[in-house]
Amino acid sequence: MHAWMRQLTRHLPLAAALLLPCAWAHAQSASPSPSAAASGPPAGFVVQPEPKPDESNAVRAKTQPGNNAPFWRAVRESGHEEGVVNLPGIEKGVLVQKFIQYPGSRFTTAGEAWRQVRNGWIIPYGGALLLIVVLAIGLYYWRKGPLGGHEHNTGRKIERFTPFERAAHWANAAAFVVLAVSGLVMAFGKFFLLPVIGGTLFGWLTYALKTAHNFAGPLFAVSLVIVFFTFLRDNRPRAYDLAWVKQGGGLLGGQEPPSHRFNAGEKVVFWGGVFLLGTIVVASGLVLDKLLPGLLYTRGQMQIANMIHAVATVLMIAMFLGHIYIGTIGMRGAYDAMRNGYVDEGWANEHHALWAEDVRAGKIPAHRSKSTEVPLTPLGGRV
Numbered sequence: 001m002h003a004w005m006r007q008l009t010r011h012l013p014l015a016a017a018l019l020l021p022c023a024w025a026h027a028q029s030a031s032p033s034p035s036a037a038a039s040g041p042p043a044g045f046v047v048q049p050e051p052k053p054d055e056s057n058a059v060r061a062k063t064q065p066g067n068n069a070p071f072w073r074a075v076r077e078s079g080h081e082e083g084v085v086n087l088p089g090i091e092k093g094v095l096v097q098k099f100i101q102y103p104g105s106r107f108t109t110a111g112e113a114w115r116q117v118r119n120g121w122i123i124p125y126g127g128a129l130l131l132i133v134v135l136a137i138g139l140y141y142w143r144k145g146p147l148g149g150h151e152h153n154t155g156r157k158i159e160r161f162t163p164f165e166r167a168a169h170w171a172n173a174a175a176f177v178v179l180a181v182s183g184l185v186m187a188f189g190k191f192f193l194l195p196v197i198g199g200t201l202f203g204w205l206t207y208a209l210k211t212a213h214n215f216a217g218p219l220f221a222v223s224l225v226i227v228f229f230t231f232l233r234d235n236r237p238r239a240y241d242l243a244w245v246k247q248g249g250g251l252l253g254g255q256e257p258p259s260h261r262f263n264a265g266e267k268v269v270f271w272g273g274v275f276l277l278g279t280i281v282v283a284s285g286l287v288l289d290k291l292l293p294g295l296l297y298t299r300g301q302m303q304i305a306n307m308i309h310a311v312a313t314v315l316m317i318a319m320f321l322g323h324i325y326i327g328t329i330g331m332r333g334a335y336d337a338m339r340n341g342y343v344d345e346g347w348a349n350e351h352h353a354l355w356a357e358d359v360r361a362g363k364i365p366a367h368r369s370k371s372t373e374v375p376l377t378p379l380g381g382r383v
Helices: 002-029 056-061 069-076 110-144 163-193 194-229 240-245 264-288 299-325 334-340 344-352 353-360
Strands: 157-159 342-344
Touching: 069 342, 110 163, 110 299, 157 344, 163 194, 163 299, 163 334, 194 264, 240 264, 264 299, 299 334, 334 342, 334 344, 344 353
Parallel strands: none
Antiparallel strands: 157 342
């Protein structure tokens, strides 16, 4: 064994000396020389030109087969440069809207910007506002209870609302409730209803409420106009409204400041809720229903209308929650006034002293419509 190893070791240098020149010569013949490599590609090979940013998709398919970047770039920028289609409609050639920045969104495509505003601002902060209002009302009722009841009933009645006024109010109130409930379910229902009732029932419910929403909208718009002009005269601001505001309407304790037929709080609801927010809600709703003539009804217009409609609606609901509370359980006798139209003289003295004085003085009729109720007899005479 050791003799064989010695023989192999002795002959390796000789074998290497004989084989290395042959291996080097073979390598030289197999690989091209530097001059040959620099001469260019093999015969018949065509080098493709570098792709250019302004190439069409057809050209890019030749310069870089499989690279469809020009096509998708055109899709993304179709909001700036509309394509050509045979379908009718002003926006049929726009696949992706142009870049824009709405308040509260990043600079991105209009559809994504609308989604960011709706999901990042309107839904969470609008829901928080409504929850805070409900909790505040509940806390106030728990600590203070209903207002009023300090004046004794006299048995003499004053007609506060005529049948026409009550009909207009209840029609508007019914439409508002349908719109508010359906809108809240469509906006927030997936957070508190969907996990409870499941997708099938929730889908059916939202579809039914959406249909009810569309039918109640026109009724709300018409009744809102009637309510506005019906109660406009008695909701004009007066100097004594400022004193009512300074004392907080007596909500925090003490006697309620004197007011006429409607106090300053009711006038704020009338001008801020019925007129201002009501006008915005109705106008934006008509846009969403495509009922206003002269508009193109593009996606951008509908997105803006949707955001305005949602913000105004949340503010209106928050304001009307206080109005509903005072008109039902928040004030003794307030609901009866809108239910049958009459209030007792004691109630009028406590909550609307200036109005009660004008009724007693005969400046305002105590009985304005045909009814079997016994009206209040003015001081010094009979009705």
